[in-house]
Amino acid sequence: MYCKKCGSEIDANANVCPNCGANQHENTQPANVRSNGDAPSFGYAVLGFFFPVVGLILFLVWRDEYPLRAKSCGKGALISVILSFVSGIIWGIIVIVAASAAAGGMTGMAAATALLL
Numbered sequence: 001m002y003c004k005k006c007g008s009e010i011d012a013n014a015n016v017c018p019n020c021g022a023n024q025h026e027n028t029q030p031a032n033v034r035s036n037g038d039a040p041s042f043g044y045a046v047l048g049f050f051f052p053v054v055g056l057i058l059f060l061v062w063r064d065e066y067p068l069r070a071k072s073c074g075k076g077a078l079i080s081v082i083l084s085f086v087s088g089i090i091w092g093i094i095v096i097v098a099a100s101a102a103a104g105g106m107t108g109m110a111a112a113t114a115l116l117l
């Protein structure tokens with residue numbers, strides 16, 4: 001490869017140019033990260049939230065190539081799964097409470113009926 005600053009031919013693995021001393025890696029790496037278009041995405045988080053399966057698939061597909069975008073998808077899917085899990089528990093509690101209240105009401109009514117008769 002060639003030095004970014006002075007243009008003289010240098011070793012491809014060299015960190016600094018032996019000719020002028022310019023750092024060869026400092027400028028290349030952030031440019032590479034930016035060039036692949038990877039960034040956290042709220043839109044994909046929302047997509048993952050409404051379609052957790054799609055979010056999970058996108059997370060697995062993009063995990064290596066676009067880690068930040070993959071994380072957004074995964075996060076949305078994860079929040080969705082947690083929320084549905086929590087609401088499932090809440091509904092379970094409501095059903096149990098309602099059922100036991102109904103059962104308690106029935107026994108109370110049965111006892112009241114027995115007393116009256």
Ligand SMILES: [Zn+2]
Binds near residue numbers: 005
């Ligand atoms: Zn140089």
